[in-house]
Amino acid sequence: MGNTPPVPVATQGMDKADRGKRHRPPMGVSALSLLAVLIALFSLIPLGFVIYMTLTAGWDTVLELVVRPRVGELLANTILLILVTVPLCLLLGVGGAWLVERTNLRGRRWWALALAAPLAIPAFVNSYAWSSTVPSLAGLGAGTLIATLSYFPLVYIPVAATLGRLDPAIEQSAASLGLGPWGVFLKVVLPQLRIAMTGGSLLVALHLLSEYGAFAMIRFDTFTTAIMVQFQSTFNGAAGNMLASVLVLLCMLLLWGESKMRGTARYARVGFGAQGLPVRHPLGCFEVPAQLSLLAVGVLSVGIPLWSVLRWLVAGGAQVWEPARFLPALLQTLGYGLGGALLTIVVAFPMAYLAVRHASGFSRLLELSNYVTSSMPGIVVGLAFVTVSIKVVPGIYQSALVLLAAYVLLFLPRALVNLRAGLSQAPRELDEAAQSLGRSPFAAFFLVTLRLSAPAAAGGAALVFLAIVNELTATLLLAPNGTRTLATAFWAKSSEIDYMGAAPYALLMILISTPMTYLLFQQSKKAAGQ
Incomplete structure (x- = not known):
């Protein structure tokens, strides 16, 4: 036993090093962590705005305006x-x-x-x-x-x-x-x-x-x-x-x-065997x-709602469907919806990757910051971006960039939840197998992990798209001059009691939202294993 060479120890150390190297994310854990921290800090802008405005107003002013x-x-x-x-x-x-x-x-x-x-x-x-x-x-x-x-x-x-x-x-x-x-x-x-x-x-x-x-x-x-x-x-x-x-x-x-x-409390089923079919109770009388x-x-x-919209469409006649009236709003809505959904998925990915592949108290804290911000009403997020953009970066006030940033903060958890589910279904071992066959970590990530999580990312993007199509408050506050989405165009017409003019925008929002709602329903059934 005393003549046993120390080679296994060195080999074991090399294995550990190799395993650590293979487990490293394509961009590196530190780079992803830094990016996730920056995203979390960015997402706390609305909360920081509220705290700052409350503190700078002074206690006497706060009491006067609140009480x-x-x-x-x-x-x-x-x-x-x-x-x-x-x-x-x-x-x-x-x-x-x-x-x-x-x-x-x-x-x-x-x-x-x-x-x-x-x-x-x-x-x-x-x-x-x-x-x-x-x-x-x-x-x-x-x-x-x-x-x-x-x-x-x-x-x-x-x-x-x-x-x-x-x-x-x-x-x-x-x-x-x-x-x-x-x-x-x-x-x-x-x-x-x-x-x-x-x-x-x-x-x-x-x-x-x-x-x-x-x-x-x-x-x-x-x-x-x-x-x-x-x-x-x-x-x-x-x-x-x-x-x-x-x-x-x-x-x-x-x-x-x-x-x-x-x-x-937890209500998970633990044990062997297939789960039985639920008993359906007869309704009888x-x-x-x-x-x-x-x-x-x-x-x-x-x-x-459908009857009312169709009634006003019939009353308005063919003139309410003139392309010059609704086509720009439809195109801008689709543009903001698709752009906002893609940007939200990209922003959510670093945090979702850390939460699944490198779960820790730190990654959970970063996630929590996004959920706190997204729970705030759109009007608070809008006011925060109005104030920050005017006082800090006046050049971007009422720009498409600010509006897209607000959409990202409001709807980031919808993308994050879906991405986490998709990454959880992409085993790390497949990524390692691709690297063992000669693929670089970056190539293995794109060919395996990203490919397997793509359906979940698409589902999250669809939910964000649905939310953006129907968002009104933040859009009213932040939209660039001349911007008319379906929601803001509908609001302008309905505020003028022009119910016939508002009807096409209402119908288009419903038609766009219907397949997204169906997707949400199907995702819930899939999660239930049905």
Whole structure:
């Protein structure tokens, strides 16, 4: 034993070195980390803007502008809207998902798509349809109606996906112990839906905080509508900045509340064997009420908006389809949508790569910075970029670059989540195998990793594209002079009560959004293994 040469030790060291070399990302971990840090710092510009404006205003000014009756009124409106709308979205989302996934409902495949369809109709188009059909519609009740019909699919889609992958063996065991159908649902199924329900509720609440067009059209005041009025009247005055600070605080409270309600419980299935098929409960005499309820939801959320848009198109005649009217807005929308989606994917890639291939507390912290920023309303991001571009880089104010940067910050998590899933399905060993066959690390990365993650990147780009097509608030604040997207052109016409002139833009947004919504629905089913 004493004559054993130390060669294995040297070889082992060489193996470790070789393995370390093979594991190095094509651009190097340090370069990727530096790039991800720069992206994270860039994404914190809106939050830094809010903090800076609050601190520089002075405590006396903050109290004067925040502690006043108008802020109390806006706060009451916003909180009431959330407290009423979120439970209604939960009721429709969970109830619809249960009927589609766990009952013998007739036509359930068709209803599964129909319940996701309202996402293809922007909330401000929904508001336009309802306000032009019922002109007296206004206030909290109107805001709740339109918001519920527009946003309940944000709860329905994740809950339906979760129901599709729950192991029915747990429910069968509970039933064998004497629990009835309602007992099984309340004590077994509902707790397993908590993550999907809290996540969907958070999305609904954040949309309620950020929505401008839908509520402005029905004359319902929220923080976002009030900030826009302040900006238009005083161009980013102190009062608007303080309202933005309160709005950001509400966003942070919602994120904190969702994390607490989500909890740390896990509901994964561990064990051998195939998962059983879910038991579909017979509706019996409840079949007709269930069908009528779903039909009512479909008519109110999709039927009335489509009918209203088509009605105004027919009333406007062929002249509303003159290419000179809508073609520039369509082309600019497609240009910004495609450019913003591509840029967002490129910006998201370094962070997604670090999160999957070099996971650590550092990479998770970088990710968190993007999620915090994206939770802010578009109007806050818009105000931040207006102020920063004017004071720091005046030459880029109201340029396409600033608008694209705002789109990236607002919708980066949509790309990040998809890229992470795609990179997770591209094993590192395949990259190493390509290098062992003579490919350089850079070539192996492009031929293997990038190729395998391309479908997920395309899915993320599609979701970002959908968001950009329907984005209104940040576009109104940051778009260069002469820019007319479908959303801003629609808003200009509808604000002038030119419902016939606004109809083509509304229809085009719906037509563009429909395939993207279908893609989102299919991705959720794929994630559920269905």
